[in-house]
Amino acid sequence: xxxxxxxxxxxxxxxxxxxxxxxxxxxxxxxxxxxxxxxxxxxxxxxxxxxxxxxxxxxxxxxxxxxxxxxxxxxxxxxxxxxxxxxxxxxxxxxxxxxxxxxxxxxxxxxxxxx
Amino acid sequence: xxxxxxxxxxxxxxxxxxxxxxxxxxxxxxxxxxxxxxxxxxxxxxxxxxxxxxxxxxxxxxxxxxxxxxxxxxxxxxxxxxxxxxxxxxxxxxxxxxxxxxxxxxxxxxxxxxxxxxxxxxxxxxxxxxxxxxxxxxxxxxxxxxxxxxxxxxxxxxxxxxxxxxxxxxxxxxxxxxxxxxxxxxxxxxxxxxxxxxxxxxxxxxxxxxxxxxxxxxxxxxxxxxxxxxxxxxxxxxxxxxxxxxxxxxxxxxxxxxxxxxxxxxxxxxxxxxxxxxxxxxxxxxxxxxxxxxxxxxxxxxxxxxxxxxxxxxxxxxxxxxxxxxxxxxxxxxxxxxxxxxxxxxxxxxxxxxxxxxxxxxxxxxxxxxxxxxxxxxxxxxxxxxxxxxxxxxxxxxxxxxxxxxxxxxxxxxxxxxxxxxxxxxxxxxxxxxxxxxxxxxxxxxxxxxxxxxxxxxxxxxxxxxxxxxxxxxxxxxxxxxxxxxxxxxxxxxxxxxxxxxxxxxxxxxxxxxxxxxxxxxxxxxxxxxxxxxxxxxxxxxxxx
Numbered sequence: 036x037x038x039x040x041x042x043x044x045x046x047x048x049x050x051x052x053x054x055x056x057x058x059x060x061x062x063x064x065x066x067x068x069x070x071x072x073x074x075x076x077x078x079x080x081x082x083x084x085x086x087x088x089x090x091x092x093x094x095x096x097x098x099x100x101x102x103x104x105x106x107x108x109x110x111x112x113x114x115x116x117x118x119x120x121x122x123x124x125x126x127x128x129x130x131x132x133x134x135x136x137x138x139x140x141x142x143x144x145x146x147x148x149x150x
Numbered sequence: 151x152x153x154x155x156x157x158x159x160x161x162x163x164x165x166x167x168x169x170x171x172x173x174x175x176x177x178x179x180x181x182x183x184x185x186x187x188x189x190x191x192x193x194x195x196x197x198x199x200x201x202x203x204x205x206x207x208x209x210x211x212x213x214x215x216x217x218x219x220x221x222x223x224x225x226x227x228x229x230x231x232x233x234x235x236x237x238x239x240x241x242x243x244x245x246x247x248x249x250x251x252x253x254x255x256x257x258x259x260x261x262x263x264x265x266x267x268x269x270x271x272x273x274x275x276x277x278x279x280x281x282x283x284x285x286x287x288x289x290x291x292x293x294x295x296x297x298x299x300x301x302x303x304x305x306x307x308x309x310x311x312x313x314x315x316x317x318x319x320x321x322x323x324x325x326x327x328x329x330x331x332x333x334x335x336x337x338x339x340x341x342x343x344x345x346x347x348x349x350x351x352x353x354x355x356x357x358x359x360x361x362x363x364x365x366x367x368x369x370x371x372x373x374x375x376x377x378x379x380x381x382x383x384x385x386x387x388x389x390x391x392x393x394x395x396x397x398x399x400x401x402x403x404x405x406x407x408x409x410x411x412x413x414x415x416x417x418x419x420x421x422x423x424x425x426x427x428x429x430x431x432x433x434x435x436x437x438x439x440x441x442x443x444x445x446x447x448x449x450x451x452x453x454x455x456x457x458x459x460x461x462x463x464x465x466x467x468x469x470x471x472x473x474x475x476x477x478x479x480x481x482x483x484x485x486x487x488x489x490x491x492x493x494x495x496x497x498x499x500x501x502x503x504x505x506x507x508x509x510x511x512x513x514x515x516x517x518x519x520x521x522x523x524x525x526x527x528x529x530x531x532x533x534x535x536x537x538x539x540x541x542x543x544x545x546x547x548x549x550x551x552x553x554x555x556x557x558x559x560x561x562x563x564x565x566x567x568x569x570x571x572x573x574x575x576x577x578x579x580x581x582x583x584x585x586x587x588x589x590x591x592x593x594x595x596x597x598x599x600x601x602x603x604x605x606x607x608x609x610x611x612x613x614x615x616x617x618x619x620x621x622x623x624x625x626x627x628x629x630x631x632x633x634x635x636x637x638x639x640x641x642x643x644x645x646x647x648x649x650x651x652x653x654x655x656x657x658x659x660x661x662x663x664x665x666x667x668x669x670x671x672x673x674x675x676x677x678x679x680x681x682x683x684x685x686x687x688x689x690x691x692x693x694x695x
Contacts, residue, residue, distance in 0.1 A: 040210060042553055048219030052553045071550065141210040141558045141588050 038125075043137035051137060053129055061124035062117045068124050074131065088116065155385035162381050174463040177374070179454040185367035186345045186359075186447065192366070193348075193358045196547065197536055203552050204586070205532045212559040212590040221561065224554065225568035228542075229430050244686035245679075247491035248523040251578035254488045255522075256304050258577075259441075262481035263300040266445060267293045269473050276456035276469075287324050292448065294320045295343065298351040299444035306437050307353070307511075307518040314347045342451065350444020353514075354536040357436055360443040361544045364425075365418045372414015376407040419549075426541045432575035436540050442478065449473045490578045494524035495685035498603035500596065500623045502612045503531040509611050510537065512639070515674050516607060516681075521579045523682060525572045527599045529592055530555075530584035538584055556586040560594030567602075592619075597626055604692070605685035606632065607677070611641040611668055615648050624649060628656040635688055637664045637680050639673070 038056035051073075061068035066085070069078040092112045096105050166172055242250070270292045274285045298313045321343050325336045349359045382403050386396055428434045434442075453470045461469075497520045501513065514537050517526045530538070546552045557569070571581040587595050600606065606627065613620050627633055633653065640646065653661075664680040666673050 040206065042210065042556075042558065044216050044220050046217050046219065048217060048221075048223035050216075050220065050554055052550070138214060140214050140216050141212045141590070143206075143209055144211045144213075 039143045041142040042140050043132045044140045045135065045137045049137075050140075051132060053125070053132060053139075055125055055129070057121050058124040059121060062121035065120040065124060068120075072128055074128065077127070077131070092116075155382060158384045159381045162384050163378075175454045175456075175466060179451065181367055181370050181374075182447065182450060182454070183342065183345075185363050185370055186349060188366035188370075189359045189362035190345055190348050190355070192362050193355050196362065196544075197354065197358055197539070200539055200543070200547050200552075201532050201535045203547065204530060204535050207553060207556050208531070208587065208589060208592075210556070210558070210588040210590075212588060216558055221565050221568075225565065227554070228569055228571075229427075230568060230571045231430070231432055231573040242491045242493050244493060244495055244523055244689065245682045247493045248682065250489070250491045251522045254485060254490060254578050257488065258481050258484035259300050259303045261484040262477050263296055265480040266296050266449070266473070266477040269476060270452075272473075273452060273456055273469065276458040276461045276465075278457050283327060287320070287327060288452075291317075291320050291324060292452065295346060295448050296445055298347060299441035302351055302356070302444075303437050303441040307515040310347075310351045310353075313351060314344070317343050317347060346444060346448055346451075349447055350440055356440045356444075357539055357541070358544065360440055361422050361425075361541055361548075363443070363447075364421050365415070365548070368414050368418020368421065369411075370414075371417075372411040375414060376411040379403065379407040379410050419545075422541065422545055426545055429541055430571075432573060435575055435577055435579050435581075437579070438481075438577060439541065442474075445477060446474055449477075485577060490574070492574060493689075494572075494574055494580055495604040495689045496524050496572065496602055497526050497681060497685065498599050498606045499526060499528040499609070500606060500620070501528075501531075501533070501609035502617050502620050503533045504612050506612070509609070509668075510534065512668060512674060513609060516677060517582055519674075519678055520681070521582065523580075524604070524685065525570070525580040526582040527570065527603060528582070528584055529596060529599075530586045534584075538582055543584075556588055557591045557595060558588050559591050560598075561591075563598055563601075566595065566598050570602075593622060596623055597630075600626060600630060600632055604635070604688040605663075605681050606636045607681060608636050608638045608662075610638050610644045610649065612643045613640070613649065614643070614645045621648075621652055624652045625655070628653045628659065631659055633662050634660045635684055636662050637666065637677060637684065638662050639666050639668045639677065641668050 038054050041053045041055070042050055043053050044050045058068055060071060066078055066081040069075075069081055093109070096108045096112065099105050099108055267289060270289045271285065273288070274280070277285070277288070280288075294313075294317045298310060298317070301310060301313065318340060321339050322336075325339060348355050349363065350356055352359075380403060382399065386400065425434070425439060429436060429439060450470060453466050453473070456466065456469075497517075499513065499517060501509075504510075510533060513534065517528075520526050528534070543552070543555065546555055557566075561569075566585070569585065570583045572583070574580055585595050585599070608623070608627070610620065615621065627636055638649075653659075663684045664676075666677050666680075670676065
């Protein structure tokens with residue numbers, strides 16, 4: 036089992052489920068991932084940030100000579116951006132939880148005992 | 151520019167509204183049928199997801215104690231009712247109380263059923279081109295289809311395929327009498343009957359289809375409203391927006407459409423929460439909710455099928471509310487007119503988590519019957535997940551908050567009691583209390599529940615020395631001297647010598663109340679009778695103490 040589930044609880048009694056590892060939802064659309072995790076500020080920031088990053092990349096790719104090279108670079112940028120989102124999304128989530136005062140209360144350590 | 155845009159929007163609106171096929175009844179009927187179809191198609195996926203999630207969360211282990219605020223928050227979110235004192239516990243025996251409550255619900259259900267069927271002829275004046283035989287067939291159709299939800303309310307366990315066959319036969323008969331019905335219309339009719347069966351009768355799907363129907367109907371209403379909000383996009387030039395004003399208009403319209411769609415979903419979620427609050431407060435049970443939803447769908451579709459042009463949407467609404475209102479009133483009044491014995495005894499169900507459907511069926515029958523005798527306590531597991539999935543659990547699942555139901559570690563007896571619903575509801579049933587446990591909490595919770603229970607059903611089918619969890623439960627029952635309260639179920643795979651060795655480790659003491667072979671034809675009846683006897687004796691002894 037690659038991704039591990041953990042329960043985080045803050046002193047006010049709010050609980051949040053956290054999943055470690057790669058996030059395919061963040062690869063597809065990280066604003067959607069932020070919505071799923073109820074990270075409202077990340078969701079709000081994600082839209083202009085994504086737009087700005089893509090605009091900047093588009094502008095930079097424009098300096099590369101040749102349409103084929105530009106196309107390959109644009110594709111590589113998109114794949115890289117998505118994979119980076121998938122790789123770092125859950126780590127960001129844990130970082131934000133710990134900053135907000137949540138601490139790990141339960142986690143997956145061993146398989147369920149057969150009752 | 152604004153005026154031109156407004157005219158375009160009005161023209162687009164009028165072109166849809168002036169279509170003779172576009173009526174309130176058509177839209178409402180389409181929403182109901184598509185909502186139902188979506189709900190039925192989505193139900194198995196949600197069911198599977200629920201089972202997998204429960205299984206996975208059961209593997210979590212506590213690494214730190216949750217703060218007191220978490221327990222308080224959990225208790226207030228569960229909002230359990232307080233238990234009234236069992237005033238007549240000495241006067242009425244448990245089997246008598248159970249029979250009394252069962253008869254009370256049965257009478258109320260059949261009264262509501264008869265009222266529902268008797269109301270059907272009121273629809274006849276609004277049905278065009280129908281002969282007497284057609285009207286009689288319509289009443290028979292309602293009688294057949296309404297029998298499903300009614301029987302579910304009285305005998306919830308077990309398959310009801312005979313009812314489905316009957317309803318399909320009546321539909322086929324109606325098609326044959328009509329004569330000129332095309333194959334596609336006949337298939338649509340049979341599909342609607344099948345959908346209604348799944349909504350209100352099918353044992354494992356019915357609890358899930360109702361909330362999914364509310365959500366999918368809300369999503370469809372939201373999508374329809376959002377499409378309306380998109381009408382101003384017609385004002386943009388055909389080649390797409392250009393200039394700040396056009397882009398602002400597009401963004402505003404798209405934003406408004408997203409907002410309207412979200413509001414539709416929000417309304418659906420609020421409706422579900424309202425229904426869950428009714429169940430939580432004891433005004434409805436999971437069963438009566440499903441039964442009334444089935445009737446509401448059936449009567450709603452029939453009212454929408456009335457084709458007299460003089461029947462306005464207002465009249466349709468009045469007919470529908472009258473139909474459902476009188477049915478609900480018949481149920482409530484009949485319940486109120488009969489006394490409801492208050493005595494109840496707690497049953498703890500301990501079991502080997504097996505995936506055997508036969509094992510599931512017997513446990514389902516016992517827990518369903520016991521709800522008339524007292525609250526059922528059990529550890530939630532993947533085996534009964536499909537059968538016990540209720541509205542509150544569904545809401546936790548769709549809001550990605552299922553983990554909130556789980557108990558990470560051992561809790562105080564007060565915290566456990568706050569998580570249990572031990573009170574009798576207004577209909578005269580108790581609840582099945584599933585306690586969701588992480589791997590680090592179930593042992594402590596089971597022991598606390600042993601202390602709360604008047605009687606224990608120990609399902610040892612498939613019990614061997616490999617089943618360490620169940621062996622732990624046997625050890626604790628023996629150590630606490632509770633075996634005389636235990637009725638054990640076994641089968642050919644049960645390793646009884648190993649069971650005896652586990653018990654013997656705790657020294658000589660009283661044995662089991664009864665051992666039953668699950669394969670026996672009368673296993674259910676024997677099991678229920680013995681459980682009732684033991685619970686009654688234990689309950690009376692505790693009351694005297």
